[in-house]
Amino acid sequence: MLTKQELEKYWAEASKIYLNHVSIDCVVFGFHEGQMKVLMLKSNNEEAWYLPGGFVLNEEPIETAANRILKERTGIDEIFLQQFHVFGDPDRSKFHNDIYRDMLPKEKNFFNQRFISIGYYALVDFVNVTPTPDAFSEICTWRDLDDLPQFQLDHELIFRTALDTLRLQLNYQPIGYNLMPKEFTMPELQKLYETILDKKLDRRNFQRRILAFGILNKLQETRKGGAHKAPYLYEFNLENYRAALTEGLQGGW
Amino acid sequence: MLTKQELEKYWAEASKIYLNHVSIDCVVFGFHEGQMKVLMLKSNNEEAWYLPGGFVLNEEPIETAANRILKERTGIDEIFLQQFHVFGDPDRSKFHNDIYRDMLPKEKNFFNQRFISIGYYALVDFVNVTPTPDAFSEICTWRDLDDLPQFQLDHELIFRTALDTLRLQLNYQPIGYNLMPKEFTMPELQKLYETILDKKLDRRNFQRRILAFGILNKLQETRKGGAHKAPYLYEFNLENYRAALTEGLQGGW
DNA sequence: TAACATGGTGTAATTGATACACAATTGTAA
C-alpha cells in the first residue's frame, strides 16, 4: 500500500512522462496443463482484479508501450501482441472503489482523468512468464479461464472482447506457436483449440485439418511416460507458419 | 484560408472542449455506378488530400464522436461504423507541409501535439451523402478507389488498413445493406463484391452463394431500360441481415 | 428478324467437412 507521499511523487512523475488520456490494457493468454490462463493483478486495497496495463510515454509508439508494459509484468520480450479494440466510454475509467482516488486533489492525480484505453491481447508461453506485480498490486498471477475472479472497471468487457477476437482469428490465422512449448503432441494442440473455442473437436478431423495447413513438422520421437500409447511429437514449421500469418489460412470469397 | 485571428480562436476553443492526444479518422466507403468511392478532403493550402476526421469532446463516447464527425461531413445520421485500428506512432501527426503549423506558438496550437488516432470505416449509401468541407478544407468530395490522390500524413496507411479490414469482414459478415440502394439487381450487388475484392467472381456461383445466406428478398419487378434482358430486383431481408451481422455467416472451426 | 450481349437456371466434377471403423501401443490390474 502506497503512502500519500509516495503517491504524490508517482503522479507528479507520471504526468510529466506519460501521454494524458491514453492507456493500454492487455489480455495475456497462456496455456498450461490443458488449461487456458489469463494473467491478472489484484490491488492491495480492493477485492476486484484487473488486467495488466499502463500508459504511453510521450514519444513512444503504442506498440512499444504495450511491449514494455508486458515485459514488466511477465519478464519476456518479443511477445505476440495484437491490438484488438479501443475502449473509449467516458465512464469507463471511473475508479469507483479505489481509496487512492480521494487521497490527492483531482488536479494532482494522474489517474483522475478520462482514459481512452487501447486493448492488446498477447499469446505467451506459460513456462517463460514470471508474473510480477506493479506498484498498485500485491498479487500478479495466472487465473484459469473457467474460474475468473470479479473484474475491476470495464476489464471484464475488455477480456470478453479479446477472447471473442481470438476465437474469430482462429478461423483465418494459425495460432499456437506462442502458446505451445517447442515440441508438443497432437492431442495437446487439440486441447488448446478446444479450450479457446470451448467445444469438443473430433480428434481425427482436427489432425487432418491442422496438418493440411502445412504449418507443422512431425518429429520421429514420441511422448513417453503417459499411461497409454505414446503420441508423436510435432513442432511448428516457422517458415510456413509465418507465411500463413500474413496470407491467412483459408479464403471465403 | 483562415486568418491568424480565426485560427487562434479556433485552437483556444478546441483545447477547451476536446480531449488532448486523441483523434478520429474515418474511411467512408460509397458505391455508385459500379465504382467504389472514398470520401476525401483537400486543404486550401496544400496539394495532399486527407480523410474526414476530428476530435473527441471531453465527455463524449468515441463512438458518438465518430458519428458526429461523419454527420458534419456527409449530412447523414445512423451510419454503419466500424472501429478497425488505432494509429499511434509518435511521428504520424507531424504536419510536414502545413502552413498553419508555424502561424501560432506551439503551446497555443491544438494541432501541434501528438495524436493517437482511432480509425473507423463507414459504409454509406452514396446518393444520401452531401459532402461538406470542414474549416480547413476547400474541397470535400468522393474519389474513385482506383484513382486516388496523394494522401496527407499517414492517411494512406489508414485507408489501406480499412480496405484490408473490409475485405476480411466480407468473409464472415454480410455487407451491402449500407452501400446499395433499397432495390438492386444481382449483377449490381456482384459488382460491389468484385470492387471490394478487386477480382472477378463467377456470376452463377455468386448468386447461389449469396442467396444461400438468406439475406435477400427477391422482388417480382425487373430493372427495365438496360440494353439486354431485364434482371430481377432484390432487397435486403433486414431481419436475417441483422441476424447474420451478429452471428456471422460461416464458421471455421 | 437475326445477331448479340446479358440474365436465369441447372448439373457434373471436384473438393472439403463430418462421422465413423479398426488396428496399434502402452501402462495397469488380475
Added chain:
DNA sequence: TTACAATTGTGTATCAATTACACCATGTTA
C-alpha cells in the same frame, strides 16, 4: 504374464460446399 482399458494412428464412406461449365430466355440493335 496376460488381458484390459485408454489412447493414438490411420483409413473410409457419406454428405455438403465449391467450382466450372452448358443451355435457354429476354430485350436491344443492326
